[in-house]
Amino acid sequence: MPTAAYGVADATAPLAPVTIERRAPGPKDVAIDILYCGVCHSDLHFARSEWFPASYPVIPGHEIVGRVTAVGGDVTKFKTGQLVGVGCLVDSCRTCPSCQEHLENYCTTGMVMTYGSPDPVMGGMTAGGYTTDIVVDQDFVLSIPENLDPAGAAPLLCAGITTYSPLRHWNVGTGSKVGVVGIGGLGHMAIQLANAMGAEVTVFTTSPGKAEDARKLGASHVVISKDEEQMNAVAGTLDFIIDTVAAGHNLDPLVAALKRDGVLCLVGVPANDNPHPSPAVMGMIFGRKTIAGSLIGGLKETQEMLDFCGTHGITAEIEQIPMQEINTAWDRMLKGDVKYRFVIDMQSMKG
Ligand code: NAP
Ligand code: ZN
Ligand code: ZN
Secondary structure (H helix, E strand, C coil), X not given: CEEEEEEEXXXXXXXEEEEEECCCCCCCXXXXXXXXXXXXXXXXXXXXXXXXXXXXXXXXXXXXXXXXXXXXXXXXXXXXXXXXXXXXXXXXCCCCHHHHCCCHHHXXXXXXXXXXXXXXXXXXXXXXXXXXXXXXXXXXCEECCCCCCHHHHHHHHCHHHHHHHXXXXXXXXXXXXXXXXXXXXXXXXXXXXXXXXXXXXXXXXXXXXXXXXXXXXXXXXXXXXXXXXXXXXXXXXXXXXXXXXXXXXXXXXXXHHEEEEEEEEECCCCCCCCCCCXXXXXXXXXXXXXXEECCCCCHHHHHHHHHHHHHHCCCCCEEEEEHHHHHHHHHHHHCCCCCXXXXXXXXXXXX
16 A cells, blocks of 8 residues: 655665555554654764664654554454554564564564565565554564553654663662663653652753753652762662763763673763763772663554553653654754654544
């Protein structure tokens, strides 16, 4: 089916209207009318080939919420009219050790990303959520709790799970002292999730103007990361830090903020030409500290995160935009001028 979308033709082109081809739903497929799609900083990194050369055109978008319009004959998990989500993955090998452990996000033989992966069904590359419709295998579709605002729930599909998964993996809970670095799409979810898990949250930001919002989201302490005195004051105080910053920066003061055996988990992925400076080994050795990384989350954990957000009433703080304003939104995201996630209202494509 020809479907209206927005995509980029090369690494420097703006987003522009393009027609893509969606498959007719197969027996295990769910067809979804997209209501909202969040705008992740990864969309921009990827479309501009900041990590590796992308195959063009790129149709970004992996924070998708919509309603089921049709299901294939073998679909048991979803029915027409249901509110559903699609995140960063639309398939995986299903047999490797990671897939067997519900960690499709670490599939060793090739997961299929929602956009920019070879499409095993249609050929060509997969196309993401900057469009009106998508067809996805039921095993990669999530159920969205109906009590959540659908637009505010869209960013949970990437920003939510990317921060929830490491918080869970490193056992954040009541009494944990957690740091969140960067208050953007991911960071503002991390504050809310860590707070709901019972942690005491310290935020590290380069933007003093975000301090009040950080507190409203659940942070107990706000540290201006460019202020050396403030950074020194929190040395040795945190169990776990999640770093969501989309650009290279000095990790040493963050390692210093950890207690003995603390973990600094990197989830922000700076562009290749802007890497983090190599951290000081001494800073890690004294205190047996870990610098780790984490990639989104598996399907089972993504559903767990959505249900957790349903129970706790957690959604993203969003600014809704029509698709036609996406280029301005990307420019503003680059400047850190977003509170705290742009979400495209797909009605703007259906007029
Ligand atoms: P975002 O909304 O743009 O937020 C990034 C935040 O980083 C900014 O709001 C800003 O917060 C801080 N920052 C400080 N210095 C910066 C600089 N020079 N340039 C840009 N940001 C700076 O981005 P996002 O969507 O949350 O994504 C954050 C990063 O995570 C991106 O690199 C993205 O690709 C990556 N990501 C990774 C995964 C994964 O699975 N690991 C999943 C999704 C996204 P303050 O103003 O508070 O300093
Ligand atoms: Zn993302
Ligand atoms: Zn696999």
